[in-house]
Amino acid sequence: AGVNTFTIAGDLTSNGTLNGNTSVFTMTGNPGNISGNPLTTFYDYTVSGSVSALNDFNVSHNFTNNNAFNATQGTVFFTGAGASIIQGTASPYNLAQFAISKSTGNTTTLAVNVTDVADLHIFSGTLDASSFTITQNNGLLSIEDNAFLLLGGTNSLPAFNAYYLDTLSTVNYNGAAQAVSAATPYGNLVISTAGNKTASANLHILNNFTLANGTFIPAAFTDTLEGNWTMTSGTFTNTGNTVLFYGIKSQTISSTGGFNNITVNKTINNVTLAGSVSAAGVTTFVKGLIITGSNTYSIPAGGSISGAGAATGWIYGRLQKNFATGTNVTHNFQIGDATNYTPATVVMASVTTSGNLTGITLTPDHPNISTSGLNPNRSVNRYWSFTNSGTVFTTLNVTVNWAPADVDAGALFAYFQAGNFNGSSWTLPAVNSPLENAITATGLTAIGDIAVGELLTNNVWTGAVNTNWFNSGNWSAGIVPTITTDATIPSALTNYPFINTSTAMTHNIIIQTGAAVTVSGGNMQISGLISNTGTFTTSNGSIEMNGSTAQVITAGTFATNTIKNLTANNAAGLTIGGTLNIAGVLKVTTGTLASGGFITLLSTAAQTALIDGSGAGSVTGNVTMQRYLPSGFGYKYISSPFQSATVAQMATAINLSATFP
Numbered sequence: 001a002g003v004n005t006f007t008i009a010g011d012l013t014s015n016g017t018l019n020g021n022t023s024v025f026t027m028t029g030n031p032g033n034i035s036g037n038p039l040t041t042f043y044d045y046t047v048s049g050s051v052s053a054l055n056d057f058n059v060s061h062n063f064t065n066n067n068a069f070n071a072t073q074g075t076v077f078f079t080g081a082g083a084s085i086i087q088g089t090a091s092p093y094n095l096a097q098f099a100i101s102k103s104t105g106n107t108t109t110l111a112v113n114v115t116d117v118a119d120l121h122i123f124s125g126t127l128d129a130s131s132f133t134i135t136q137n138n139g140l141l142s143i144e145d146n147a148f149l150l151l152g153g154t155n156s157l158p159a160f161n162a163y164y165l166d167t168l169s170t171v172n173y174n175g176a177a178q179a180v181s182a183a184t185p186y187g188n189l190v191i192s193t194a195g196n197k198t199a200s201a202n203l204h205i206l207n208n209f210t211l212a213n214g215t216f217i218p219a220a221f222t223d224t225l226e227g228n229w230t231m232t233s234g235t236f237t238n239t240g241n242t243v244l245f246y247g248i249k250s251q252t253i254s255s256t257g258g259f260n261n262i263t264v265n266k267t268i269n270n271v272t273l274a275g276s277v278s279a280a281g282v283t284t285f286v287k288g289l290i291i292t293g294s295n296t297y298s299i300p301a302g303g304s305i306s307g308a309g310a311a312t313g314w315i316y317g318r319l320q321k322n323f324a325t326g327t328n329v330t331h332n333f334q335i336g337d338a339t340n341y342t343p344a345t346v347v348m349a350s351v352t353t354s355g356n357l358t359g360i361t362l363t364p365d366h367p368n369i370s371t372s373g374l375n376p377n378r379s380v381n382r383y384w385s386f387t388n389s390g391t392v393f394t395t396l397n398v399t400v401n402w403a404p405a406d407v408d409a410g411a412l413f414a415y416f417q418a419g420n421f422n423g424s425s426w427t428l429p430a431v432n433s434p435l436e437n438a439i440t441a442t443g444l445t446a447i448g449d450i451a452v453g454e455l456l457t458n459n460v461w462t463g464a465v466n467t468n469w470f471n472s473g474n475w476s477a478g479i480v481p482t483i484t485t486d487a488t489i490p491s492a493l494t495n496y497p498f499i500n501t502s503t504a505m506t507h508n509i510i511i512q513t514g515a516a517v518t519v520s521g522g523n524m525q526i527s528g529l530i531s532n533t534g535t536f537t538t539s540n541g542s543i544e545m546n547g548s549t550a551q552v553i554t555a556g557t558f559a560t561n562t563i564k565n566l567t568a569n570n571a572a573g574l575t576i577g578g579t580l581n582i583a584g585v586l587k588v589t590t591g592t593l594a595s596g597g598f599i600t601l602l603s604t605a606a607q608t609a610l611i612d613g614s615g616a617g618s619v620t621g622n623v624t625m626q627r628y629l630p631s632g633f634g635y636k637y638i639s640s641p642f643q644s645a646t647v648a649q650m651a652t653a654i655n656l657s658a659t660f661p
Helices: 647-652
Strands: 005-008 012-014 024-027 032-036 044-047 050-053 057-059 063-065 068-070 076-080 084-087 097-102 107-110 114-124 126-128 134-143 148-151 162-165 170-173 178-180 188-191 196-199 209-211 215-217 222-225 229-231 242-247 251-255 261-266 271-273 282-287 290-299 304-306 315-323 326-333 344-353 355-362 374-389 396-401 416-421 438-444 449-455 458-460 486-489 503-506 509-511 516-526 530-532 535-545 551-554 562-569 574-577 580-582 585-590 592-594 599-601 610-612 618-620 623-625
Touching (some): 076 084, 097 107, 114 126, 344 355, 344 374, 374 416, 396 449, 416 438, 585 592
Parallel strands (some): 005 024, 012 032, 032 050, 044 063, 057 076, 063 084, 076 097, 097 114, 114 134, 126 148, 170 188, 188 209, 196 215, 209 229, 222 242, 242 261, 251 271, 261 282, 271 290, 290 315, 486 509, 516 535, 551 574, 562 580, 562 585, 585 610, 592 618, 599 623
Antiparallel strands (some): 315 355, 326 344, 344 396, 355 374, 374 449, 416 449
């Protein structure tokens, strides 16, 4: 038809192919009929008379009704890749059947109120109702997958007797104050403009919900969502509301606003957080997990979790609970991993400042279990990590639960101990009688990472790799001894420990006949006893006795009875039980070192041993001090022995206030 203007005073019949190109067709007949091939396509179509559509036809640009149009037999299809407008001076006017079949991304805009609609079908593209109304006549509203209906002004979803909204269809409330209809399940529901968007009944969304602007007020109803929740802006007034995450699809939550109640009821798959989420009401698990990833699921003051369990679901990731002030403040952490529900319970004896505690359970063993004093080969292969934010409390008890599959083969739960890691060191708190799948650690003044296993009370040197004390491959437990672990050095091995760097640690050390340990240039801390029937060479090494109960160095403990440096760091005291020669420095950091008269501070041409006076402890008993005298002529000053002398006693003979020359 090219670019022309056609005026038809009577009927228009197209039995062949009519493509209006960009022409304008105006029908002025009164009456007039349009009939023929339903593929007939107009560009601009105008009604100025009284026209009836006896067949379907297409309009690719604008439809204008300035008088009367009857579409009870034929449907007007809005097609093509450009925008279209439904307009006219007859407003409102009847438009019984019309359909939107535009190319993706193209819009048909309503510029008048239309009435008597029996069938509105959006196949593709977008119908923008703007602020105008659509009134039905025993009608059906259908929106296909990937098609859009925009509702502006104060409009709600048009009332129809029947609806068919596909799962991937979209209704977008983009007006001012609007009522969000609950007349039918939505495919995708979008709220994109300012103003209150208020629901007055339960909503059901088959796919995604998006809040990009405005205030969504769903009221105290349960809204069922089968797709993703995305809130990028606006306000979610959640008072009394419940969002039910439901169905078979994997769902995500990305929300700048918090929730009231959340219920998870998934046939398969789970709910995943794309950002941190808070739920101030009740989070209910019927079936399925909430997976936080690196985000946090927060339960603020007054919130709670209901129904969590191995058969129903839990938080897989980071869960935060608020601890209010009070006594015996208790919270369960309903956490687990992808397959196992392994919760924890924290009871704070007295909370003086409220705050938040975040918990997560992780697998396998704690990365620092080798320094814990727990046996990693006879342990629970998971740990529970807690982060305290501002909570001030006296002490707490924590109970952790695990799955049977978490426990190492051969581990005996009756011997389990809990370890508490603060980020740099471990403590081993008191525990109640362990159960097969749970343990309670008591009296903690701070909480970090909780690990569980049998105490590593003895670790046997194998020397399987080399002579390096710090190589875990040289030990039967596969880890290096800690200050709480006994170390046994057995007979008949090829490689024996040689410590020439860093600080080795052990509780009791047992050196069997024929075995040997050499400390030369390195250090060894011993918190227990030394049992030696082999060879313990320390003439060029340092030993620190740092137990919490009284310790003894018996006669013949060290080769040639000689040690280079000895530190006593034990408030309960250290006793020397036989000859002990010290070639370097003797220091008593804490407690009392009882010499028994057995200590000699050696003196050679290279060095004279001394007592480091910076320690806070003291030495009791006699100490023999040697003084090396080189050969040659000259005076030698020799004094008689003295006991229990102090520097202050010399004040009668020496001006102790004088400055050094």
